Amino acid sequence: MAATMTGRVVVAGASMGGLRAAEQLRAAGWTGTITVVGDEPHMPYNRPPLSKEVLAGKAPFESLAFTPKEAAADVEWRLGTKVVAARLDERTVELDDGEAIRYDGLVVATGMRPRRLRCPGPLDGRHTVRTLADAQALRDELTRPDARVVVVGAGFIGCEVAATAAGLGVREVTVVDPLPLPMVGPLGELLGRALLKRHEERGVRFALGAGVAGFEGGGRVTGVVLDDGTVLPADVVVESVGSIANAEWLQDNGLDLSDGVLTDDRLRIGGRPEAVAVGDVARFPNARYDGIPRRVEHWSIPTDTAKHAAKVLAAHLAGADDQLAPFAPLPTFWSDQHEFRLQSFGAPVLGKDDVRVLDGDPEGDVLVGYHTSGRLVGVVALGGQAAAMGAARYRAQLLKSPALTV
Amino acid sequence: MKVVVDMNKCQDHGQCVFAAPDVFSMDGDGHLVYVSGPDEALRDEVEEAADVCPLQAIRVEA
Numbered sequence: 001m002a003a004t005m006t007g008r009v010v011v012a013g014a015s016m017g018g019l020r021a022a023e024q025l026r027a028a029g030w031t032g033t034i035t036v037v038g039d040e041p042h043m044p045y046n047r048p049p050l051s052k053e054v055l056a057g058k059a060p061f062e063s064l065a066f067t068p069k070e071a072a073a074d075v076e077w078r079l080g081t082k083v084v085a086a087r088l089d090e091r092t093v094e095l096d097d098g099e100a101i102r103y104d105g106l107v108v109a110t111g112m113r114p115r116r117l118r119c120p121g122p123l124d125g126r127h128t129v130r131t132l133a134d135a136q137a138l139r140d141e142l143t144r145p146d147a148r149v150v151v152v153g154a155g156f157i158g159c160e161v162a163a164t165a166a167g168l169g170v171r172e173v174t175v176v177d178p179l180p181l182p183m184v185g186p187l188g189e190l191l192g193r194a195l196l197k198r199h200e201e202r203g204v205r206f207a208l209g210a211g212v213a214g215f216e217g218g219g220r221v222t223g224v225v226l227d228d229g230t231v232l233p234a235d236v237v238v239e240s241v242g243s244i245a246n247a248e249w250l251q252d253n254g255l256d257l258s259d260g261v262l263t264d265d266r267l268r269i270g271g272r273p274e275a276v277a278v279g280d281v282a283r284f285p286n287a288r289y290d291g292i293p294r295r296v297e298h299w300s301i302p303t304d305t306a307k308h309a310a311k312v313l314a315a316h317l318a319g320a321d322d323q324l325a326p327f328a329p330l331p332t333f334w335s336d337q338h339e340f341r342l343q344s345f346g347a348p349v350l351g352k353d354d355v356r357v358l359d360g361d362p363e364g365d366v367l368v369g370y371h372t373s374g375r376l377v378g379v380v381a382l383g384g385q386a387a388a389m390g391a392a393r394y395r396a397q398l399l400k401s402p403a404l405t406v
Numbered sequence: 407m408k409v410v411v412d413m414n415k416c417q418d419h420g421q422c423v424f425a426a427p428d429v430f431s432m433d434g435d436g437h438l439v440y441v442s443g444p445d446e447a448l449r450d451e452v453e454e455a456a457d458v459c460p461l462q463a464i465r466v467e468a
Contacts, residue, residue, distance in 0.1 A: 020457065048460060066462060300421070303457045334419050334460060345424055388420030389432035395424055 007032045009313065010093055010101055012083040012249070013109030014038020015047070017279025017302035019066055021107045024310030026071035030317060032104065034075045037095065039082040040131060044068075048299065050135040051160040052336055056167060057139060061132060083110065088253040088275060105313045108250065108261055108269060108277035109306075112243035112297065117152060121215025121225075126237045129157055141236045142168050149173040150224045150234040152212055154182035156335045156342075158240035159195070162204045163337040174205040174232055176212060176224065187342075188352040188370070191382060194362040195337075202338050207232065245281045245295070259283055260295040265326035267309040273316040276309035278302060287326040289347055289377065296331050298344075304329035330398055341381075343388045346370070346398045348378030359390050367391060407449055408467040409442050415463035422455035422464060430455060 009025055011018045014036050022034050038044075045064040053059035068075070078095070085094040086106070094100050114128035127138040138161075141147065147170045151158045154177035165173045179185065181192030182199065196206065207226060216223035216231060224232045245260040255270045256262035260283040263269050267276045267284055277284075279302040285291045308327045315322035335342040351370025358379070360366040365383030367390040369376050379394045381387030409429065416438050422430040423438075429452055430440045444452060449466075456464035 046460075046462060299460070300458050303454070307454075330424075332421060332424060332458065334421070341419070343420065384436065387436070388418070388423065389436050392420060392423045392427065392432065395427060 007104035007317070008102070009034050009105035009107065009317075010083075010103040011036040011107040011109055012086075012093060013107075013111055013246075013279070013281075014040065014077065014079060015044055015109065015111055015279070015302070016066065017111065017281075017306055018107070018109040019044035019068060019072070020303050020306035021109055021278050021310055022075045023069045023072045024307045025107075025314055026069070027307075028310045028314035030105075030310070030314040032317070034072070035078060035101065035103075036075055037078040037081050037083050037093075037101075039080070039096075040133075041080045042132060043077065043079070045132065047130070048334075050132065051129050051157050052164055054132070054135040055129075055139050055142060055161065055164045057143075064132070083249050085249050085251075086253060088250075088255075088270060088272060091274065093249075104274060105317050106275040107306075107309065107313065108247075108275070108281060109279050109302075110246035110249070110281050112245055112280050114239065115242045115244050117212055117239050117241060119212060119214045122217045122219060122221050124219060125217070125221035125235065126215070126239060128239050129161060130243070138236070138238065142170060144235060146171045147235045148233050149236045149238065150232050151175045151238045151240060152224070153177060153240035153242070154179065154206070154208070155185065155240060155242070156183060156333075158238065159183060159199065159337050160335060161238050161240060162199065163202070166203050167338070170236075172205065173203070174207055175199070176207045176210055176226065176232070178209065178211045180208050182206070182208075186349050187344075187380060188348070188355050190355050190357070190362060191342075191366075191368055191380060194366065194382060195342075198338065198340060243280075243297070247281055256283075262293055265291075266312045266322070266324065267305055267327060268312065274313070276313050278305035278309050284327060286331075286347075287328040288330065289350055298331040299333040300331055301329065304331075340383060341387065343381040343391055344378065345380075345391050345394070346376075346378035348380050351377040358394070360387075365390075369394070407444060407446055407452065409440060409444060409452060410465045410467065411438065411440055412461075412463040412465070413438075415461040417461055419460045421458045421460060425455035425458055426451035 082096040184192035211227040214225045280297040348370040354371035358367040370378035381391040
């Protein structure tokens, strides 16, 4: 079988998903060439610390870089280079330096980029947090004396940045969001209220139920104008208002790119056995739940999708049947804010209408269960270190079959 | 198979406990404890635990 494994797999995207895909292709027996193309100048690195330890000045780049597995030591890295187009019928991708690379297998791992606010006003002083360069630029601003910080968007990244800024001792930090509670979209009201209280107790201010109409300032931002006319003075603005899939390069191939790239239950795109997608750009059905394709921007997803997709692709390239069950990962993520930690296991977003306290109290350490049709689909722990231990007790229940049907 | 966790890096997130509960667990104070020489049959889940460690503190040796 090894004799048939010549040729090239191109991995488009050199973040965690791209790295894991390369490693898992080797683990799945692919012995041909692997070329990973990534637009950042860095080897793959760990992004979650960007909104926390890196902003706080506690994590140098060396501590963020992933250590690739030995089996992936011969992977060819094309860094500082972007894939700008693909012709899937010809099994070719085009790079921004004009080169075209033919492939036998393709892994789409191009991830997301931050959405920007499109409203009037200066751009200078407005930041996003996705890359190391973003985080370094924001850190320089947060350490300005007496900085007044406005964070637009009360999701995980916005709340992490606000907590880090408060910890750095900025003069004031205010989080703006049109929704009535922080992180209410993914976590629901019970934890949204508990989190609001914890942030407020630690000096973070909130302007909730408010949209942003524009920015004040000449050359540089001096204030954020809310849609009721209120102006929040600001020296630094952080926009954490969601993200956009880096999938435009796949246009004109007949793919569904309405939100990331649509895959089947084996993570293949466009019905092509030689092309798969991994990480948060992949919109995949999860057989553990309702089978509706979704993008999932959770920590564990690059690893889980890479493992499954690599097996699918390596089997196809070897002319074998992958014999895999449909993809059914258990998503997990965590978020550190101030001195407390959120840990999520499963898909709480699918069970927001039936939220029950499983253990503890929202005022302290608490374990919350999310249910659909009476079935537990997600567990979130909020509190100190011991909270995750409680969540682990529900592992078997969260992994239980059969899959949810809606 | 040998598992080594850099306890200077570990922050007790417990992602590994979910990935490989036969190898990683939390003690009564919420601190990580683990089996350093698990059965070879557990390799897949141990590798998964190492991959999803937020601090990349887990090393799996042959």
